[in-house]
Amino acid sequence: MALQISATNPEHPALLLELPWHLPLEQWPEEVLVPLPRGISRHVVRYARAGDEVIAVKELAERPALREYELLRDLDRLGIPSVDPLAVVTGRTDAAGGPLESVLVTRHLGGSQPYRSMFETTMRPATMHRLMDALAVLLVRLHLAGFAWGDCSLSNTLFRRDAGAYAAYLVDAETGDLHPQLSTGQRDYDLDLARVNISGELLDLEASGALHPSVDPIEFGMEICARYQSLWQELTRTSVYPAGKYHYIERRIRRLNELGFDVAEMQIEHATNGDTVTFVPKVVDAGHHQRQLLRLTGLDTEENQARRLLNDLESWMATQDDYAPGDPLGARPEVLAHRWVRDVFRPTVRAVPLELRGSMDPAEIYHELLEHRWYLSERAQHDIGLDTVVEDYINNILPTARETLQPTTSD
Known part of the structure; x- marks a missing residue:
């Protein structure tokens, strides 16, 4: 069987052909390798250079190599944090024509480290807690996407600050x-x-003297369970809110934001005993909110402003009678977003007199009003309408803000 390279990018096969595929990975010469820290693996793994790329090459049988390659591509399409699959190389033979194992080629994740290299200097317990948080978030994201890992461990994970x-x-x-x-x-x-x-891996570190003396490997193994369950509950639970208390929904969205998740979709079903709210969470990349808000509304804002406005837009859309995600007869998000700008955003901003706005742009004014609505609603324990919020903001917040910004004078 001839050497065959199946790659995601048509440029990669030519670059990969320069590597010594006729040699077992353990025998690859130093000049093609990149000296990066490697984690523990049941397979032989090496880092090498292919053109401008630093790649990880893992030797394994053909069927599992092809299967893992496809799974990593699926995870990439789902937006799950994982290494980037580049190629599978099959049909390898040595100089005498004897068969060699296939290899899976992935892109090296820049700035990442395997956990063992992070413990070369004794890691403080507070840092280890953050490590457990990161692993819990990854496992929850995988499960939300329907991916059963089958071997979750520190060894099978890379960490990046x-x-x-x-x-x-x-x-x-x-x-x-x-x-x-x-x-x-x-x-x-x-x-x-x-x-x-995780408990086993930490026990190994303890035996080698690389674990902080205050860290209990068994307790830290249990910690991943507690952190996972807490996060899963927050992300997936269905809440029932009394009618007229939509600030409770905003509180829930804020908690999700603090956990690093954003609301991809929100469904509100009206019932006599309250409104049932279901959230579909996801994690998004930097600048996502700016791009999404610009696409939906034409508003060009800063990232945090965009996040805040999108949360309000999503909450408002869920209350509209013609909002039906997935229903071809329902109004499209772009249509609803245009209506929100016309009927909610612009009238609300214009209600604040121009001479009182100072240097604040419309998005910042609306953000300030949403923050003030949140405060008033929490204090009143029921949802406060925007008209009331605007009036209170003009009468009680803006005068104080102007006084604070006034320059001081001396006699």
Whole structure:
């Protein structure tokens, strides 16, 4: 069988052909390798350079290599943090014509580290807690997407620093399986494996003297379960809110935002005993809100402003009679967004006199009004209408803000 390279990008096969596929990975010469820290793996893994790319090359049998390649492509399409699949190389033979194992080629995740290299200096417990948070978020995201990992562990994860916290990426999907939806049993099985694997890995670190003396490996293994369950409950629970208390919905959205999730879709079903609210969460990349708000409304704002306005738009759309996600007869989001700008955003901003706005642009004014509505609604324990909010903001907030901004004078 001739050497065959199946790649996601037509440019990659030519670059990959330059590598010594006729040699087992363990025998690859130093000049093609890149000295990066490697985690523990049941397979031989090496980092190499292919053109301008740094790649990870993993040697395994053909069938699991092809399967993992397709699973990683599926995860990429779903927007799950995982290594980027580049190619599968099959039909390898040595110089004498003997068969060699196939390889899976992925792009090296820049700035990432395997957990063992992070413990080369003793890691403080507070940092380890952040590591567990990152792994819990990754596992929840996988389960929300219907992916049963089958071998969740620190060894099968790469970690990258993210603004004082950590982001976790799946690096080994060999044991995984994708389903339309996971059962509670499938999720519990994954979680129990994570607990056992993490405790075992930390016990190994303890035996080598690389673990902080205050860290209990068994307790930290249990911690991933507690953090996962808390996050899963917050993301998936269905809430029933009394009529007229939509600020409760906003409180829920804020909690999701603080956990690093955004509301991809919100459904409100009206009932006599209250409104049932179902959220479909997802994690989005930087600048997502700016792009989405600009596409839907034509408003060009800062990222945090856009997030706030989109949350309000989503809440407003869910109350409209013709809002029916997935229903071809329902109003399209773009139509509803245009109506929101026309009937809600612009009239609300214009209600604030021009001479009182100072240097604030319309998006910032609306953001301020939403914040004030949140405060008033929380204090009153019921939803406060925007007309009342605007009046209170003009009478009680803007005068104080102007006094604060007034320059001081001396005699």
